[in-house]
Amino acid sequence: MSSRPAHADHQAQDRRNTISARSLVKTFGHGETRVTALDNIDVDIRENEFFTLLGPSGCGKTTLLRLIAGFELPTGGTIELEGKDITALPPHLRPVNTVFQNYALFPHMTVAENVGFGLKMLGKPSGDIDARVKKMLSLVQLEAMANRRTDQLSGGQQQRVALARALAPAPKVLLLDEPLAALDLKLRKNMQLELKSLQHETGITFVFVTHDQEEALTMSDRIAVMRDGAILQIGSPKDIYDRPTHRFVADFIGDINIFEGTVESTEGNQAKVRLRDGETVLARMPEAGTSAGSCALAVRPESLRIAGPGEAAALEGTLENVVYMGAAHNLHLRLGSGEELVVRHGGSTEGIDLSPGAQLGVVIAPGGARVLA
Amino acid sequence: MTAATLTQAQIEERRRTRRTRRALLAPALIIIVAISVLPLGITFVYSFLKPGTYGGVIWEFSTDAYVQFLFERDIFDGTLQFNDSYLTIFMRSIGLAFGATVGALILGFPTAYFIATKPREQRNLWLFLITLPFWTNLLIRTYAMLLILRDEGMINLTLMGVGVIEKPLSILYTDTAVFIGLIYTYLPFMVLPLYASLEKLDFRLVEAGYDLYANRWRVLRHIITPVAKPGIIAGCILVFIPGLGAYITPALLGGGKKLMIGNMIAIQFGSSRNWPFGSAAALILMALVVIALLIYARAAGKGARAHG
Ligand SMILES: Nc1ncnc2c1ncn2[C@@H]1O[C@H](COP(=O)(O)OP(=O)(O)OP(=O)(O)O)[C@@H](O)[C@H]1O
Ligand SMILES: [Mg+2]
Numbered sequence: 001m002s003s004r005p006a007h008a009d010h011q012a013q014d015r016r017n018t019i020s021a022r023s024l025v026k027t028f029g030h031g032e033t034r035v036t037a038l039d040n041i042d043v044d045i046r047e048n049e050f051f052t053l054l055g056p057s058g059c060g061k062t063t064l065l066r067l068i069a070g071f072e073l074p075t076g077g078t079i080e081l082e083g084k085d086i087t088a089l090p091p092h093l094r095p096v097n098t099v100f101q102n103y104a105l106f107p108h109m110t111v112a113e114n115v116g117f118g119l120k121m122l123g124k125p126s127g128d129i130d131a132r133v134k135k136m137l138s139l140v141q142l143e144a145m146a147n148r149r150t151d152q153l154s155g156g157q158q159q160r161v162a163l164a165r166a167l168a169p170a171p172k173v174l175l176l177d178e179p180l181a182a183l184d185l186k187l188r189k190n191m192q193l194e195l196k197s198l199q200h201e202t203g204i205t206f207v208f209v210t211h212d213q214e215e216a217l218t219m220s221d222r223i224a225v226m227r228d229g230a231i232l233q234i235g236s237p238k239d240i241y242d243r244p245t246h247r248f249v250a251d252f253i254g255d256i257n258i259f260e261g262t263v264e265s266t267e268g269n270q271a272k273v274r275l276r277d278g279e280t281v282l283a284r285m286p287e288a289g290t291s292a293g294s295c296a297l298a299v300r301p302e303s304l305r306i307a308g309p310g311e312a313a314a315l316e317g318t319l320e321n322v323v324y325m326g327a328a329h330n331l332h333l334r335l336g337s338g339e340e341l342v343v344r345h346g347g348s349t350e351g352i353d354l355s356p357g358a359q360l361g362v363v364i365a366p367g368g369a370r371v372l373a
Numbered sequence: 374m375t376a377a378t379l380t381q382a383q384i385e386e387r388r389r390t391r392r393t394r395r396a397l398l399a400p401a402l403i404i405i406v407a408i409s410v411l412p413l414g415i416t417f418v419y420s421f422l423k424p425g426t427y428g429g430v431i432w433e434f435s436t437d438a439y440v441q442f443l444f445e446r447d448i449f450d451g452t453l454q455f456n457d458s459y460l461t462i463f464m465r466s467i468g469l470a471f472g473a474t475v476g477a478l479i480l481g482f483p484t485a486y487f488i489a490t491k492p493r494e495q496r497n498l499w500l501f502l503i504t505l506p507f508w509t510n511l512l513i514r515t516y517a518m519l520l521i522l523r524d525e526g527m528i529n530l531t532l533m534g535v536g537v538i539e540k541p542l543s544i545l546y547t548d549t550a551v552f553i554g555l556i557y558t559y560l561p562f563m564v565l566p567l568y569a570s571l572e573k574l575d576f577r578l579v580e581a582g583y584d585l586y587a588n589r590w591r592v593l594r595h596i597i598t599p600v601a602k603p604g605i606i607a608g609c610i611l612v613f614i615p616g617l618g619a620y621i622t623p624a625l626l627g628g629g630k631k632l633m634i635g636n637m638i639a640i641q642f643g644s645s646r647n648w649p650f651g652s653a654a655a656l657i658l659m660a661l662v663v664i665a666l667l668i669y670a671r672a673a674g675k676g677a678r679a680h681g
Contacts, residue, residue: 091584
């Protein structure tokens with residue numbers, strides 16, 4: 001509930017786990033049609049955090065959510081909720097609620113009846129239900145719609161009803177499966193902010209699924225990046241963005257330049273990497289630390305800028321394309337090795353030759369280049 | 374000028390479509406008049422005439438047929454006395470049809486749900502199996518039921534073989550037999566509309582129900598049933614109405630002892646040679662059904678408006 005300071009990362013370490021999944025495996029089908037949707041997942045989701053599952057289509061995000069909700073039983077492994085094993089508990093006995101992607105509002109009930117449904121099933125007295133429904137509807141700013149039928153609402157309003165309905169019983173965990181996917185961009189941005197503040201106000205743990213990396217970065221306390229049924233990296237948005245441990249993660253989150261190279265020498269966590277076009281670059285080693293040999297070098301476009309006159313350039317390339325981005329320019333360069341390099345050049349482009357085919361030197365910001373595991 | 378010619382052309386066009394429409398409707402109208410309005414009119418007229426001695430009617434106005442439904446005229450002094458024997462048959466028919474409707478619903482709902490939750494490519498096979506009995510004549514199917522239900526029939530032999538009972542249960546020629554027969558005959562009419570509405574059910578709503586702390590029964594009651602309501606109503610109407618007028622089933626399985634309306638009406642046109650009374654009974658039956666449907670439509674309309 002309290003405002004979260006910038007060093008939330010360290011605080012978060014001490015928080016209790018709401019969900020702990022261990023060696024979670026889920027397969028569908030038999031024989032030749034067998035699909036492994038989740039492959040040995042271990043994850044801890046902490047109390048009161050905004051946790052995001054991010055990954056491409058088919059990587060198993062929905063499956064993990066459905067296992068937590070109880071709609072599917074795992075093929076192997078366990079799930080704990082606040083230290084209690086809930087692996088085999090049916091969904092209606094779990095204090096976990098879901099906001100479905102298509103909202104799944106009950107068509108034969110009014111907005112208020114939808115929101116009150118969970119409390120009614122929990123056997124709460126009707127006076128309490130009415131009060132709570134009112135409170136929830138005001139939380140999502142839909143008081144005026146209480147007696148409407150759900151098919152008389154706009155997409156954004158239906159979305160908020162789904163949210164209010166899932167929050168009304170005050171679950172321990174709220175699961176959201178791409179709840180914003182059906183909304184247009186503007187509404188989506190608004191709802192992102194609303195969701196984030198709702199999570200603050202209610203203090204409920206949110207597990208949020210998206211395949212939109214920008215959405216994940218702006219909303220989450222922590223992100224789990226998934227691929228092919230496995231979690232590749234879990235960390236704060238800054239961790240994931242600045243210190244990707246896998247090439248896939250680096251590539252999936254934001255724009256990034258990735259080059260082939262060879263580690264020539266290491267010193268502490270710094271490595272000297274020789275690129276294919278012969279130049280050497282200083283780069284940070286991953287924590288795990290790969291030994292010398294061929295490696296992938298990653299540099300974010302915003303860690304690069306065009307070298308000023310007389311400045312020593314780390315890389316050189318031929319300008320192929322300039323894309324105006326509003327606040328910055330994306331300069332697409334071709335390196336001597338044939339690899340493409342994107343430089344996000346903020347500020348003025350005065351004094352820089354931006355004609356196609358111009359030879360430009362590029363400077364890497366300190367710590368901007370990293371070797372991927 | 375151009376506008377005027379256009380309008381002229383449009384008028385001509387419209388007239389032509391109207392003519393085509395009427396021409397296309399004609400066959401349907403003729404059929405409706407020939408098989409529905411006309412017989413109904415004849416029945417209506419006959420119900421106000423006097424019975425001929427050897428069947429048929431005597432063209433003399435009389436309300437006797439309707440009076441006879443509730444009263445008996447004393448042969449000697451001609452006074453009217455209340456007679457509930459026809460009313461009893463009506464009540465029994467309504468009770469049996471109602472019971473069969475409930476029974477078909479209880480059996481049909483899980484069946485329809487089962488089919489609706491099968492993979493799409495398997496559903497047609499199941500639906501085909503449901504409609505399979507229609508490939509055989511109802512009379513033959515009812516005789517088959519008779520063989521199953523009789524004292525030396527399959528049910529009794531099995532139960533005695535297993536040792537559950539010692540003497541055969543006499544099911545045949547009782548209300549129970551008629552009841553079982555009605556359910557058997559009309560079950561597909563319940564399953565098909567139920568399936569049609571359950572198939573459209575979004576199973577994510579069911580999951581949402583479970584998610585919001587509803588157990589199986591509550592999901593059934595609060596989510597599946599309301600969504601399947603149109604199918605339930607259609608199924609009940611499709612079982613209740615033909616069940617009420619059933620003829621073959623009570624005739625064979627009730628052994629002629631347990632009459633239903635259908636049999637009673639048939640007897641009036643047959644051995645009793647009282648066509649006006651048969652007509653009147655048929656019209657009373659129809660009036661009851663129409664009234665019941667109107668009451669239902671009223672209630673459903675109100676319910677919908679209350680929600681809206
Ligand atoms: N009921 C099922 N039967 C068979 N295979 C399934 C089933 N549900 C999911 N899968 C498979 O499991 C894998 C993971 O699916 P899942 O729905 O979890 O992906 P996702 O990450 O949510 O993808 P998306 O972003 O497209 O929603 C996929 O290969 C999918 O085909
Ligand atoms: Mg999904």
